Amino acid sequence: MKQSGNTILITGGGSGIGEALAHRLHDAGNTVIVAGRRRDALEAAIAGRANMHAMTLDIDSAEAIEAFAAAVIAAHPSVNVLINNAGIMRYEDLSARRDLSDAEATITTNLLGPIRLTNALVDHLKAQDDAAIVNVTSGLAFVPLVATATYSATKAAIHSYTISLRDALAGSVEVIELAPPAVQTDLTPGQRERAGYQPLDDFADEVMALFAQSPTPKEVLVENVKFLRNAEAESRFDATLAQLTAMVRVTR
Template sequence: MKSSGNTILMTGGGSGIGAALAQRLAARGDTVIVAGRRREALEEAIAGHDRMHAMTLDIDDAGSIEDFAARLIAEHPALNAVIHNAGIMRFEALDARRDLADAEATIATNLLGPIRLTNALIDHLVAQPDAAIVTVTSGLAFVPLVAAPTYSASKAAIHSYTVSLRDALKGRVEVIEIAPPAVRTNLTPGQSDREGYMPLDAFADEVMALLSGDPTPAEVLVERVRPLRNAEAEGAFDQRLQMINDFARAERERNGG
């Protein structure tokens, strides 16, 4: 990925990881369009950043994605990169019959959203020089959080989809995966204050350093996520499955979440 001069779409760019990375990308010389549902949050994210722009997007709606893609290309024809960051995480109990609305919403946002948006932009991207598609998955793609099973499964699916994209687009579009550990954001209630989670600024700074590598790594992995990414290869899957679930449970109980 070029170290500056890109025109980048960042979904879920109004807060958290999306906003933090978007602001750093703009500061290094990229033009960044942040997209999301809440216009107020987007405007707050771009305030004071000349290279940032805001566009509303309902990532759950297929028709909205198609309309958005057409507007995006018309307004920013130099677009050469997309970062699929939008996502939701819902806690679900699997031990009794339940309403599946949370599971279905998670799949629509975390899995179908990136697939649909990539499809809407792919013909444009393959025609651009230095094009890149970046997916944001999770350490939970590799070792699941039992309390968030559909979220973990959706991230595992996007990891697999990213591998396929990388091979299908080899030599035409660079495909990169960012797999965060638990980061202090508002993804779930109380998460922004959990001491055991990685501070957002530290995460964003480490990601930016890795993205600046030459060549850019296919998987952008901060040090704190490596135990999850490598759990199976290191023969430690069962141990780390229990470890992260015990840790997450204790953190939620300690913070009343």
């Protein structure tokens, strides 16, 4: 992925991983558009930064995504990089019948959202120089967290979808997967201060160093996530699943 001179759209750019990467990409010499639901968070993210822009987006609505894509192209016709970062993570208990509203919302935001937004922008991106799509998944795409089963499943699905998208767009749009480990953000309650999770700034700095490699890796994997990414290949999947499950029971 080209390091500077891009016009980058990043969803979920008002906080957490999205905001941290948006700032670093802007510092590298890119125009950055942050998108999300909360206008106040987006405005705070772009404050004092020329060539950073905020646009609200309801990632759960198919109609809103289509209208948003048209508005982005009209306002920023040079947009050539899409980073699908917006996501939610909800704890759930699979052991008994329950209200599925959290699970359904997770699927809509984490899976349908990036598929719909990519679909709305793909023809435009194919016409741009140095076009790229970055799909943010998770280490939990490779070893699920039982307590967040639907979240893990959506990230596994986006991992698979990214592989297909990369092949379909070969030669026209670079397709990259970014799989974070557990990072100190506000994705779940208390996560920002949770011991053992990677500090956000450390994670973002490591990601930027990997983006700077030539060629950019198809999978951008910081060191902390390789424990999960490589579990099956290293014949320790069951042990890793048990360890992850036990760890989260203690921290929660």
